[in-house]
Amino acid sequence: METNRVKEFREKAGLTQVELARRARIASPNLSSIERGRLVAWPKVKHALAKALKCTESELFPPEGKGESDAD
Numbered sequence: 734m735e736t737n738r739v740k741e742f743r744e745k746a747g748l749t750q751v752e753l754a755r756r757a758r759i760a761s762p763n764l765s766s767i768e769r770g771r772l773v774a775w776p777k778v779k780h781a782l783a784k785a786l787k788c789t790e791s792e793l794f795p796p797e798g799k800g801e802s803d804a805d
Contacts, residue, residue, distance in 0.1 A: 735773045
């Protein structure tokens with residue numbers, strides 16, 4: 734599973750999954766799967782999400798060991 738902070742950034746931006754998916758031009762079920770770590774985002778999708786959330790790709794998808802803890 735790929736660790737990411739998409740949901741955190743989306744919620745801080747006050748966006749729903751549908752709104753973010755529309756802005757990033759991806760299917761909302763795919764966004765849901767990406768947020769849950771069940772789907773690995775392609776580089777083009779990572780770029781689109783970062784652009785839509787006004788942050789960097791590395792902020793959304795930190796390198797292994799640099800993200801939030803696995804203690805969810």
